[in-house]
Amino acid sequence: MGSHHLDERRNALEVATYANSMRVALRRCGVFQRAKTDKAVGLTLPRDADFEVYRAAVSLILRESGILRYAVSSVHASARGSTDCSDALKALSQSSSVIVLIAHDAVVSDDLRVSLDHLVEVGRVKPYHLVLAAKTVLGMMITRDEVAKLFQHPLPLILAAFRQKRPIEVTLQKLAELPQRSEGNKWEPRIENLAGYGKAADWALELADDISAWRHGSIDWSDVDSGLLLSGPPGGGKTLFASAVARSCGAAFFAASSGQWQAQGHLGDMLRAMRKSFRDAIAAAPSILFIDEFDSFGSRANLRGDNAAYGLQVINGLLELLDGAAGREGVVVIAATNRPSDIDEALLRPGRLDRHIRIPLPDLAAREQILRTHSKANLTSEELQPVASATSGYSGAALRQLARDARRIARKERRDLRGSDFMTIVPPLAALTDSERWTASIHEAGHAVVGLELGVGEIEAIVVARQAAHRDDSFAHVLWQRPVMRNRPLQSYLNEIAMLLGGMAAESVILEEIHDGFGGIEGSDLHRATDIATILVAGHGVGELCYYSIRGPGDLEEIRRSDHSVRQRVASLLLEELNRAKGIVQSRRDDLLLVSEAVLVRELLPGVEVAKLILAASTTRSEMET
Numbered sequence: 001m002g003s004h005h006l007d008e009r010r011n012a013l014e015v016a017t018y019a020n021s022m023r024v025a026l027r028r029c030g031v032f033q034r035a036k037t038d039k040a041v042g043l044t045l046p047r048d049a050d051f052e053v054y055r056a057a058v059s060l061i062l063r064e065s066g067i068l069r070y071a072v073s074s075v076h077a078s079a080r081g082s083t084d085c086s087d088a089l090k091a092l093s094q095s096s097s098v099i100v101l102i103a104h105d106a107v108v109s110d111d112l113r114v115s116l117d118h119l120v121e122v123g124r125v126k127p128y129h130l131v132l133a134a135k136t137v138l139g140m141m142i143t144r145d146e147v148a149k150l151f152q153h154p155l156p157l158i159l160a161a162f163r164q165k166r167p168i169e170v171t172l173q174k175l176a177e178l179p180q181r182s183e184g185n186k187w188e189p190r191i192e193n194l195a196g197y198g199k200a201a202d203w204a205l206e207l208a209d210d211i212s213a214w215r216h217g218s219i220d221w222s223d224v225d226s227g228l229l230l231s232g233p234p235g236g237g238k239t240l241f242a243s244a245v246a247r248s249c250g251a252a253f254f255a256a257s258s259g260q261w262q263a264q265g266h267l268g269d270m271l272r273a274m275r276k277s278f279r280d281a282i283a284a285a286p287s288i289l290f291i292d293e294f295d296s297f298g299s300r301a302n303l304r305g306d307n308a309a310y311g312l313q314v315i316n317g318l319l320e321l322l323d324g325a326a327g328r329e330g331v332v333v334i335a336a337t338n339r340p341s342d343i344d345e346a347l348l349r350p351g352r353l354d355r356h357i358r359i360p361l362p363d364l365a366a367r368e369q370i371l372r373t374h375s376k377a378n379l380t381s382e383e384l385q386p387v388a389s390a391t392s393g394y395s396g397a398a399l400r401q402l403a404r405d406a407r408r409i410a411r412k413e414r415r416d417l418r419g420s421d422f423m424t425i426v427p428p429l430a431a432l433t434d435s436e437r438w439t440a441s442i443h444e445a446g447h448a449v450v451g452l453e454l455g456v457g458e459i460e461a462i463v464v465a466r467q468a469a470h471r472d473d474s475f476a477h478v479l480w481q482r483p484v485m486r487n488r489p490l491q492s493y494l495n496e497i498a499m500l501l502g503g504m505a506a507e508s509v510i511l512e513e514i515h516d517g518f519g520g521i522e523g524s525d526l527h528r529a530t531d532i533a534t535i536l537v538a539g540h541g542v543g544e545l546c547y548y549s550i551r552g553p554g555d556l557e558e559i560r561r562s563d564h565s566v567r568q569r570v571a572s573l574l575l576e577e578l579n580r581a582k583g584i585v586q587s588r589r590d591d592l593l594l595v596s597e598a599v600l601v602r603e604l605l606p607g608v609e610v611a612k613l614i615l616a617a618s619t620t621r622s623e624m625e626t
Contacts, residue, residue: 014159016133018057021125024057029118031099032065038096039070040110042119044216046118047104051076052459054101054122075108078432085112092116104250112607118172121213124192124205127151128160131209133232142168150175152195152369153247176381189373191248196366196396198243200230200357204245207332211249214330221329227322227352228332229294231340232359235397236338241359242290245334252284257292267310271317278328283329294335301551315344341552362396366389370396374403375417383419390426392469402426409535429467432475437600439507439515440464440476445595446506447478448590448610450581451499456492457482459607462599481607493536494624498584500529505581507590529577531556533570543569591617 022043026032027042045054051074058072073091083106092115100116102108113119127147134140142150146168150158153175156459161171182469191197191204205227213219232236239255246253256277264273281289288489297318298311312478322333335353337343347353362370368388372379391399406421432440441464447460460479485492503525504518519526534556536550548559548566560567585592598613599605 010308013133013137013162014053014057016137016464017125017130017155018053018127019161020061020132022054022061022122025120025122028120031067031070040092040096040098040100040115040117042100042102042108042116044102044106044119044121044212044218045104046122047122047212049104049122050100051103058099058101061329069097071095071098072101072283073098075106075112076102076103081417083107083109085548088112088424089115097549102216104212113217119216119218121209121216121218122165123209125155134162138164140168146172147572148365151192153178175341177378188247191241191244194237194241194244195369196237196362197359200228200241200359203228203355203357204241204248207245208249211251213331215286219526224332225355226328226332227354229340229343229348229353229356230336230359231356232339233361233395234338235395236359236361237396238359239290239292240396242288242334242336245332245396246288249286249288249332250288251332252281253290254281254287255290255292258296259293267313268570270314273305274314274317274321278331281331282328287331289331289333291333291335293337294347295337295339297344297347299342299344299551300346302345309398315347318347320350324348339554341554355562355594361393362399362605364392365390367394370399371403372537373407374400375621377407377417379417379419386428387419387426390423390429390469391473392474412504427470429469431467432465437464437466438596439511440517441596441600442506442592443503443515444476444478446502446504446510446581446585446598447499448502448595449592449614450505450584451478451480451501452610452614453496453584453588454495456480456495456499459610461607462595462605462610464599464603468605490536490540490542491542493532494573494577497529497532497574498581500525501574501578501622502581502585505578505585507583507584508587510592510596529574530560533573533577534560534566535575537569538563538566543573567590 004197012083025043026041029043030037030039031041041271043058045051055072055074062068062070071091071094073088073093074354075085076087083103085108088098088100088102089112091100092112102119108119127150131142131147134142157175157178159173161173179425191201191208194201197204198202207225209222210219214221214224230241232238242255243253254277256274261270261273261277264270297315300312300315319326334351340356340358348356363387368381368384371387371391375384391402394402402425403424407417409421409424435455444462444464446461450550451457452459455478461480462478463476465475466593501518507514507518518524521527531553535550536542537544538546538556539550541547544565548563548567549556550556550559555566560570594613594617595605595610598609602609
């Protein structure tokens with residue numbers, strides 16, 4: 001890619017972006033030290049790196065830093081996988097200050113390795129590298145939202161879209177208008193192409209860097225995160241995530257599950273199938289071994305009856321394989337579950353699956369990207385955003401099914417897909433009535449007032465939306481900032497129960513009727529309050545000194561079901577805290593109504609505004625009393 005083929009400003013932006021991505025690696029090698037110490041530095045570049053751009057980036061860094069003594073050489077890997085290090089060795093024989101750019105897949109020869117003072121990995125270009133380069137080269141400020149939209153596309157396309165004097169809005173529009181291309185009918189994304197995975201995506205990108213460093217001998221396998229438990233709702237894209245991680249890491253991908261192993265036959269057959277999966281992954285290292293339905297192995301603490309011996313041997317066999325007694329170097333195990341609390345604790349200890357990340361349902365931006373990808377059509381953001389808004393609460397799998405159904409509608413009518421095709425399947429956002437929003441405002445203000453009175457935390461915001469998607473259960477809620485307590489007093493648990501029941505208390509006192517929003521489903525106010533009360537009664541001896549072993553949420557339900565006295569004490573404790581919450585609501589009725597009216601009008605009321613309202617009302621009352 002010669003510079004004469006590029007817009008000069010864009011070329012400068014590209015080189016500056018890559019230069020920003022290289023500075024950390026060069027700093028780790030001591031290139032910027034004030035003392036003129038000769039260094040022989042090897043920089044292993046990311047996969048598919050453009051050597052010409054990286055060479056120009058190194059030259060830019062050295063020139064800007066006033067460091068002119070370094071020669072720059074390179075090591076390439078041929079199409080057949082062989083590596084020729086002769087040019088780099090020649091440069092090292094002629095100069096004591098050399099920077100060697102090394103291809104990602106090149107095998108560094110022993111004589112080159114011992115000649116280098118430092119051999120480090122150059123990380124991939126990250127969004128902030130482009131933001132800084134755009135500010136420096138183009139004088140352009142790019143916001144966090146804008147750079148997030150930019151990096152939904154491959155970096156070469158992003159850089160190509162930047163033109164002299166082109167506003168960032170136009171650049172984003174040009175990228176958004178690109179047709180979605182696919183290689184054949186199979187969609188095989190890398191983790192960089194997926195949205196909505198949050199911390200899991202960050203972990204995967206760091207893993208790709210670490211595996212590359214391990215490949216080149218820069219780090220030991222003990223420094224690589226080789227086990228991850230991935231949890232989340234069904235249809236959240238856990239299998240897609242694991243396969244995308246493998247592609248980003250340049251690793252082989254193997255998939256298995258408890259059901260697949262068990263289908264091989266009796267206990268001995270299942271254990272042999274488990275060992276074979278691990279052997280295959282080890283033979284192809286580096287590799288990703290994905291184990292689905294991980295909770296189905298169960299926990300040794302819950303094994304009962306005739307199957308206890310069978311389950312115990314299976315779990316022990318899995319523990320042995322995860323420990324790597326037979327050598328698991330180069331194999332990363334990603335296990336997926338919908339119920340992490342059902343997994344044996346020993347499987348989650350350090351050296352096994354010691355990292356646990358929960359994948360949430362996709363947010364608005366992720367839903368739009370998933371719909372865009374699976375629609376396989378050139379749809380604008382204006383067409384997709386209403387669909388993304390109306391599908392709050394949808395999993396990735398549900399969104400993919402929605403896209404298939406919408407494409408089917410377009411095929412039947414022998415035309416291109418339209419945004420309106422989605423909306424013939426998905427109910428649009430429904431406007432909430434004034435009565436519904438008033439009830440919700442009273443309920444959330446109850447949580448807020450009771451929580452503030454008891455010092456549960458600080459309010460970040462109270463939300464009561466004007467519209468809601470048909471699967472959206474979170475159109476009204478209070479966001480809390482909670483202090484971290486190392487030695488938590490039991491009273492704080494009681495205060496939290498009262499806060500959770502504060503919505504119900506407010507409805508009872510203010511509206512004189514209770515609605516079904518406080519209970520009825522897992523994760524509701526009543527469910528959470530009941531679990532906390534069970535922990536206090538059965539785990540901390542509140543009400544009567546006793547102790548039950550509580551390993552997870554399933555144990556709480558089992559304790560309540562099996563022990564009538566615990567169930568009675570939990571019910572009594574909940575009633576006490578509900579009455580306490582009602583007392584607070586009655587004494588602070590004016591504050592609660594003030595907050596309810598404000599959030600009804602504002603839709604989103606920041607915590608600072610809540611505090612100001614209550615303080616102003618309190619000051620007014622004090623002045624009237626005096």
